[in-house]
Amino acid sequence: MMLKTWIRKSVTRQMTTIGNKVEAAKMAAAFRAVDENLKPNDRIIGIGSGSTVVHVAERIGQSSNKDSFTCIATGFQSKELIISNGLRLGSIEQFPKVDIAFDGADEVDSKLNLIKGGGACLFQEKLVASAASKFVVVADYRKKSPSTLGVQWTKGVPIEIVPNSYAKVTRDLQEMGAKSVILRQGGSAKAGPVVTDNNNFLIDADFGAIEDAEKLHSSIKQLVGVVEVGLFIQMADQSYFGEESGEVSIWSK
Numbered sequence: 001m002m003l004k005t006w007i008r009k010s011v012t013r014q015m016t017t018i019g020n021k022v023e024a025a026k027m028a029a030a031f032r033a034v035d036e037n038l039k040p041n042d043r044i045i046g047i048g049s050g051s052t053v054v055h056v057a058e059r060i061g062q063s064s065n066k067d068s069f070t071c072i073a074t075g076f077q078s079k080e081l082i083i084s085n086g087l088r089l090g091s092i093e094q095f096p097k098v099d100i101a102f103d104g105a106d107e108v109d110s111k112l113n114l115i116k117g118g119g120a121c122l123f124q125e126k127l128v129a130s131a132a133s134k135f136v137v138v139a140d141y142r143k144k145s146p147s148t149l150g151v152q153w154t155k156g157v158p159i160e161i162v163p164n165s166y167a168k169v170t171r172d173l174q175e176m177g178a179k180s181v182i183l184r185q186g187g188s189a190k191a192g193p194v195v196t197d198n199n200n201f202l203i204d205a206d207f208g209a210i211e212d213a214e215k216l217h218s219s220i221k222q223l224v225g226v227v228e229v230g231l232f233i234q235m236a237d238q239s240y241f242g243e244e245s246g247e248v249s250i251w252s253k
């Protein structure tokens, strides 16, 4: 085989192995989190967004008592997951008290503070998590922070804002010391900014390693124009991490 072809094949194989490992880790975390936390008397279940939660919905969809509970979505993708897994869909307006919510995260610190919103669904995710008696995070090994938030997830804190406030909130965040403030763009699939499920815009504000996540959260939250901040402070009860080894590790409050 020509050297170039061999290198290309070997790199592709390596990437596939890494991809499979991450996917297997997500699945292991999700299945274990559901198996250990979903109780027969849970009636209202929150389903988050992202690629790890796909496995949560799949596992919940395998329950034999599907008719006895209702699932609350955190956005469009989540709604589709609930429906496609044969689960009953309800709304947070009908059920403002949620028994348990499962969701992914972009970064988790040892106090179970989270960065969320990488998938642009942070407002509804926080709404459902805040209504839940128990909030369980599912993630792969890449999401663990070695110290503070902002170390592992370096794309910035996602912030949902009312569209016409973007220039003013950008200035506010710069004045607060953000190293970069980016209005998230739709990429090749959309000219212009990402529009959230709530018809808002998203800003990613990079504050580097966040020493005091609670303080930063309250400061951003106070800015006029901000709908919600992708810092989830002391909301999660447990976090399940699928490890590279195939094991699952659990961080609890």
Ligand SMILES: O=C(CO)[C@H](O)[C@H](O)COP(=O)(O)O
Pocket (backbone or CB within 6 Å): 048, 049, 050, 051, 052, 053, 103, 104, 105, 106, 115, 116, 117, 118, 119, 120, 121, 122, 125
């Ligand atoms: O906050 C989120 C979406 O807004 C997701 O939960 C977060 O991005 C994790 O996603 P994934 O499971 O795909 O890594």
